[in-house]
Amino acid sequence: MLVSLLAFVLAQAPGPCLERYQSLHPTCPGGVGCPSSEPEACSLLVSTFAVDESRLGQLLREDEAVEVIQREAVQPVLGVGVAGTPGQIDATVSVQPVGLVGASLGVVSSDYGRAHLLTFSANPLAIASKDPGSQARLSRLFDVSVVLPAPLGDEQPAGFFGLRSNIDFLGAAVAHRELETLSAAALQAQRQALSAGGGIREDLRRALDTLPPEQRARCLDALFAPGGTLEGLAAACSPGLPARLRTAAAASPRFQQALDDFEDAVDSAHGGLQVQLDVPATRSSPVPFRAALLGAGTYSLTRDLRAPWRVDAMASFGPDYLLSAGEGALGATLAVALGVKARLLRGMPRLHSSLGLRGHLGQSSPLRPLSVPSLPGNYLQAQLGLSLPIGRTGLAVAGGMNWSIAGGSYYGQTAFSANLIYSLPGRTR
Numbered sequence: 001m002l003v004s005l006l007a008f009v010l011a012q013a014p015g016p017c018l019e020r021y022q023s024l025h026p027t028c029p030g031g032v033g034c035p036s037s038e039p040e041a042c043s044l045l046v047s048t049f050a051v052d053e054s055r056l057g058q059l060l061r062e063d064e065a066v067e068v069i070q071r072e073a074v075q076p077v078l079g080v081g082v083a084g085t086p087g088q089i090d091a092t093v094s095v096q097p098v099g100l101v102g103a104s105l106g107v108v109s110s111d112y113g114r115a116h117l118l119t120f121s122a123n124p125l126a127i128a129s130k131d132p133g134s135q136a137r138l139s140r141l142f143d144v145s146v147v148l149p150a151p152l153g154d155e156q157p158a159g160f161f162g163l164r165s166n167i168d169f170l171g172a173a174v175a176h177r178e179l180e181t182l183s184a185a186a187l188q189a190q191r192q193a194l195s196a197g198g199g200i201r202e203d204l205r206r207a208l209d210t211l212p213p214e215q216r217a218r219c220l221d222a223l224f225a226p227g228g229t230l231e232g233l234a235a236a237c238s239p240g241l242p243a244r245l246r247t248a249a250a251a252s253p254r255f256q257q258a259l260d261d262f263e264d265a266v267d268s269a270h271g272g273l274q275v276q277l278d279v280p281a282t283r284s285s286p287v288p289f290r291a292a293l294l295g296a297g298t299y300s301l302t303r304d305l306r307a308p309w310r311v312d313a314m315a316s317f318g319p320d321y322l323l324s325a326g327e328g329a330l331g332a333t334l335a336v337a338l339g340v341k342a343r344l345l346r347g348m349p350r351l352h353s354s355l356g357l358r359g360h361l362g363q364s365s366p367l368r369p370l371s372v373p374s375l376p377g378n379y380l381q382a383q384l385g386l387s388l389p390i391g392r393t394g395l396a397v398a399g400g401m402n403w404s405i406a407g408g409s410y411y412g413q414t415a416f417s418a419n420l421i422y423s424l425p426g427r428t429r
Helices: 002-012 016-024 038-050 053-059 062-069 124-128 132-138 169-196 198-210 213-224 230-236 241-250 253-265
Strands: 101-110 113-122 142-149 160-168 269-280 289-300 309-324 327-342 351-362 379-389 395-407 412-422
Touching: 016 038, 016 213, 038 198, 038 213, 124 132, 124 142, 132 169, 160 169, 169 241, 169 253, 169 269, 198 213, 198 241, 213 230, 230 241, 241 253, 269 309, 289 327, 309 351
Parallel strands: none
Antiparallel strands: 101 113, 101 412, 113 142, 142 160, 160 269, 269 289, 289 309, 309 327, 327 351, 351 379, 379 395, 395 412
8 A cells, every 4th residue: 555655656746857847937837838747748848959049059069060071071182292203293383281191103204214203191180180170170281201212113213212291371271261161061950950850859759758767857957957068968868869960960961062162162272381302312322412492372263163174273482402412503493384173073083184384593503303393404394284083092193294495405204103092081072
């Protein structure tokens, strides 16, 4: 008898959902529309929560919303750090860093013979970053490359090693700006999924119905307490909620549109510095010491960045210095080019081609550096380049031709290279 009486009293006591609903609605109990049972109160609370934007703003922070991006849109369009080597296909240098790591194998034929080069590039900031937001920003700021001779021919390769480093201030700034826009779209997509998504609401309702009273009260605290987070909601209510919410947000048309805009706009402009250094491995090496500091920039001339065809204006300028056996030569290079990026299929990387001029003013010297475009003296060169990505594999085949227009004692060179670029998983432009 006592047990039955105790069960009856407990059954009449309001549960956590009824208590929370009554605390939020002073007219209850007894008012119109007030719930009369615990399951009904839980259902109404979920619906009330789901349309309350102020509570959603507390639960979804930017660093949580940006996880929807999943480190996408960090794939570089061009090859790895082959600037200042015979594998450079554009008249201008590019300061766009590699997304994560990359490698290039180049075969070059010129008046001075044939050369084989290996280039390895890495983006230490991208490798060290731990979240999508910082990775998307930092992956566009800095990289470093090592250039080595490849022992592929019959001749003994020249002993040297080269270093290249790109610092893309403008590219990182553009990525930061575009990522803020994309983060806002991701946040809004999650809010929409949480407030209007039937599956998410059903998860919360099911959790409240099945949780024991004490756990149900903690779930309600996570739903309505100030300063709540999505992780706190998952821990207290439903562990699978964040994953379902991010999946629903990532699939929303609004976010997909914002992601497409981000991928097209984020590489519309680049500007910064490139450091080039070639060091002979031995005193008898035919490759002289060479140092160059170049400022370079790329700017898209196409207003609609999502258009299949884009035209870029490119320029680079800077001093260079050659030194071997006590003989040195100082000079400066100015190069301009027009580049065309064409996307044959949506979701695939763009084909890149360019045509440009490179002028050099400096001291004459018999020194022969690693690359024909780095020769000392006064001359004007023309260069045609083409880079063809192979699907979404990260592999691209590139080629370039360089020939003399005025000055210089050479006719030109032809270069072919294969670039393998590995970035984080995601779509490529």
